[in-house]
Amino acid sequence: MQRIEVKRLDPRLGESIPLPEQATAGSAGMDLRACLDEPLILEPGQTELLSTGLAIHIGDPGLAAMILPRSGLGHKHGIVLGNLVGLIDSDYQGELMVSCWNRGQTPFTIEVGERIAQLVFVPVVAAELTMVDSFETSDRAEGGFGHTGRG
């Protein structure tokens, strides 16, 4: 189990608003909650940056975190992320923020403490770019963007 430092920025966290946790033993993500003062109506097309009330410091450059949409909110209600995916650097110590975008056709009310997105920790490979004049040709070579066809 990886230990990650977390700081409570909003006193309601751990009290009226639960801390993020893995919902089941096999859950990949921890749900992040909207630390709002009052419910927020997201109109169709509207994007708002929402506080989560907490900061994490991953510390290890071999790790990062990603903020991903919740499938139910995204599929049923059109509530996804304004940046599609959030990437949390291991040296970031600020508040975790969630960009919420209503890509749907109807207004959606985000309640105080509602679970709006999920946080997943992922390994990161440290890479150094090495300049070369040519690559050893692979089977794919430069083919991409659908060059293998459909179906």
Ligand SMILES: O=c1ccn([C@H]2C[C@H](O)[C@@H](COP(=O)(O)OP(=O)(O)OP(=O)(O)O)O2)c(=O)[nH]1
């Ligand atoms: O959904 C997100 C995405 C990012 N961040 C924070 C953590 C991340 O480490 C930092 C920078 O994110 P990113 O590198 O994606 O944004 P940028 O636009 O490149 O900003 P910067 O110039 O600060 O790197 O912002 C969030 O809190 N939520």
Ligand SMILES: [Mg+2]
């Ligand atoms: Mg950046």
